[in-house]
Amino acid sequence: MAVVAQSSRFSKLFWPVLAWTVALVFFFPIFWLIFTSFKTDADAVKPDHLIFFKPTLENYINMTENYDYWRFAINSVITSTFATVLALVVGVPAAYAMAFNPTRHTKDVLLWMLSTKMLPAAAVLYPMTFLTKNFLDIYDTHFLVILVLCLINLPIVIWMLFTYFKEIPKEIIEAGKMDGVSTWGEIKDILIPLAWGGVASTALLCFIFCWNEAYWTVRLTTTEASTLSKLIEGNRAPEGLFFGRLSAVSTAAVAPIIVLGWFCQKQLVQGLTFGAVK
Amino acid sequence: MAGLTIRDARKAYGETQVIHGIDLDIADGDFVVFVGPSGCGKSTLLRMIAGLEEVTSGDISIGDRVVNDVAPADRGVAMVFQTYALYPHMTVYKNMAFGLIQAKTPKDEIDRRVREAAKILDIENYLERTPRALSGGQRQRVAIGRAIVREPDVFLFDEPLSNLDAALRGQTRLEIARLHQRLKTTIVYVTHDQVEAMTLADKIVVLRDGLIEQYGAPMELYENPANKFVAEFIGSPSMNFFEASQEKGGFSIGGKKVSVKLSQEVNAIDIGIRPEHLKQTTKQKAVLSGTLDVVEQLGDHVLAHLVTGQGNEFIAKFETLGDIKLGDTLHFDATKENIHFFDKTSGARLV
Ligand SMILES: Nc1ncnc2c1ncn2[C@@H]1O[C@H](COP(=O)(O)OP(=O)(O)OP(=O)(O)O)[C@@H](O)[C@H]1O
Ligand SMILES: [Mg+2]
Secondary structure: OHHHHHHHHHHHHHHHHHHHHHHHHHHHHHHHHHHHHOOOHHHHHOHHHOOOOOOOOHHHHHHHHHOOHHHHHHHHHHHHHHHHHHHHHHHHHHHHHHHHOOOOOHHHHHHHHHHHHHOOHHHHHHHHHHHHHHHOOOOOOHHHHHHHHHHHHHHHHHHHHHHHHHOOOHHHHHHHHHOOOOHHHHHHHHHHHHOHHHHHHHHHHHHHHHHHOOHHHHHOOOOOOOOHHHHHHHHHOOOOOOHHHHHHHHHHHHHHHHHHHHHOHHHHHHHHOOOOOO | OOOEEEEEEEEEEOOEEEEEEEEEEEOOOOEEEEEOOOOOOHHHHHHHHHOOOOOOEEEEEEOOEEOOOOOHHHOOEEEEOOOOOOOOOOOHHHHHHHHHHHOOOOHHHHHHHHHHHHHHHOOHHHOOOOHHHOOHHHHHHHHHHHHHOOOOOEEEEEOOOOOOOHHHHHHHHHHHHHHHHHHOOEEEEEOOOHHHHHHHOOEEEEEEOOEEEEEEOHHHHHHOOOEHHHHHHOOOOOOEEEEEEEEOOEEEOOOOOEEOOOOOOOOOEEEEEOHHHOEEOOOOOOOEEEEEEEEEEOOOOEEEEEEOOOOOEEEEEEOOOOOOOOOOEEEEEOOHHHOEEEEOOOOEEEO
């Protein structure tokens, strides 16, 4: 008895402590980022100002006044939104077809789509740059960024939607057919209302992935269509030592998405563990 | 209203053929039940009629119109699914009205039909609820209501009662029978419950492995089964079968010789007698004897499980057992028309 009581007291203490430690370790970089963003560039590299310093908004003011933060932010919003919408417009009918009218090759198609995510992006950097810059002449346009963001997320979007749609009993879709609903009607009036939670989580996740994407948005834009990833990148590369400024830019870039994630936390968790339409 | 004609219908999924050439004529207004063991193709055939499954070859006609290439909603059929398949996010009213809305029926006409169906099915008080807030039996009524409002030429039911408990099943079965009497619409109904088949059907289709074994009125199947499979499938408990040995001018299954003139020469036959047709008699008159092994008391009747001298198990139905005890030897006879003869190898009926 005593042993059991002891071990349970131990685990009562041990697991929360471990959980908090892990959480803090993960959170620390973000905390340090925000912390540093209120230091001047000079303070940021001075060891004696590591913890104690005079907080300033200078970096943020500087960022909006001299580095055109809002243009990058608006670009991020526009490209992520449109890429997500486009991915859903393509993904919902695709997943619908694969979930309810599968052929012998449906499984192969799904696997093939996923396999494209296994190809290193760097491998197609040169062809992509050449194609968009010299051939199609769409380099550094919103159109290109939207297209690329949509395409790289499409496999995941279709996979997620497919899994949610699979949960819906086939008979309900068939009942719709018996009732004379058009294909578009099936999607609009039956499928999406029933899989609403799943569609919302998919959209949310796709949006977050688009927002955070850095490899292509940095390399396929120069100024016109650049997103916040490019802003961070631009403040890092040439000068190197301006940590205060870099932190402010990074904070301002990740803040919207963290806030969005925070508000939609329930939807995200529910969506990712979804499984009850029945 | 319309009848239904199926001509040499076949269905294959890739290489595997599951429906092997079905010919069937269903008269306008008939209640036809498909029965057969699991996997025999009942649902597939029904879904081919509904248009949810493409026909690999052959023709399906509703009325005079071949509907092979007609969309499900334009065939004049309505289907009730085993799982109800109601739209969970719509109210009961909307569930029933949805098909009519798609067909652009005028609003007051929709309202009239939905309320009328709701009245017939006694679900008027639930019209504003969603299916989630209904019991299984109520959901089943809504599913039937959804079919009724479309005023189809043919109703299709796929095991509509199998998700209900026994009491509710009996009650709903009665309501479906009443509904048919009232609407007089052709119904095709799938079940694997032969009691449902016997009680509901004007005609029964017995299916096995994608082929029709027999098509006829329930009593016709009961009295004159075309083969051993149908004989065993129709009737509860199942018909007893005995291996018969040939004797001069007849056959014996242990007791008195059964004389019969067979229409054809066969090597070996099975004799079938239903449990309810076995009548107790004296040892001299018995065609069959057995020792009592197990007794099943079912209230209004008793099922006696017996074993013949050859080790053949069979069942006899009694009203009461009286003073008969386990281990007693009982003797049975049956009237001539209640003794069935089947070819042992092909299973075909021999007269
Ligand atoms: N999509 C499919 N692909 C391949 N084979 C199928 C498919 N659908 C059904 N089958 C096969 O067709 C046969 C008939 O199936 P069906 O569902 O019609 O049987 P059933 O008589 O309704 O049986 P149950 O009483 O179990 O419902 C089965 O052997 C089944 O395995
Ligand atoms: Mg079935």
